[in-house]
């Protein structure tokens with residue numbers, strides 16, 4: 525049985541004052557029956573881990589370099605993220621693929637680096653509007669999965685997030701039918717590649733304009749094991765109800 529996961533991606537938002545949101549979230553969900561992860565900017569990793577204490581909130585990075593050390597000004601490695609006390613890292617987010625030209629091969633290397641540092645990677649895939657409109661969605665997703673998910677994937681070391689690029693930060697959500705079609709397809713692709721047992725253990729998240737008002741129906745959709753939430757993860761007022769909806773669906 526896959527444990528449900530509510531993950532929040534703060535992107536380039538948050539200063540120490542915003543750690544008050546962690547207190548509020550943990551007050552609302554002191555012992556959630558689902559996994560909760562927040563991925564703040566690198567500057568807040570260690571303070572957020574400290575703030576979360578021994579509670580049921582894990583912390584994650586938003587990106588890691590394929591190497592663990594070296595002359596890479598401005599970058600952060602998986603070992604550093606792990607050293608800060610985090611347990612997860614997002615790899616292959618579409619904003620990184622676009623802003624920094626990250627390819628599937630880069631994402632694969634980052635994911636391997638994450639594993640080397642004992643982090644669970646949340647690998648993101650998703651099609652653009654143009655790709656969707658030209659009927660390429662499943663082909664694009666298949667090649668992203670083949671290209672950025674390493675061979676030794678297991679239910680413990682990887683989570684895959686389907687985030688249609690056109691749904692991120694736009695208020696547009698993929699239709700429930702589309703989400704079901706894509707998530708069923710992702711499960712089938714994983715099954716072909718890794719077998720039923722491993723594929724059945726890997727959690728699949730939906731991301732893209734998830735909020736309290738649409739979370740319950742998304743969580744009731746086939747093969748959706750949780751969400752990767754951007755804007756609505758920044759405050760406990762918005763994120764706690766999403767966690768509650770996931771708990772109710774479990």
Ligand SMILES: O=C(CO)COP(=O)(O)O
Pocket residue numbers: 533617687691692693694695731732733734752753754755756
């Ligand atoms: O990119 C996302 C999470 O990684 C989704 O962002 P929004 O929830 O703000 O659309």
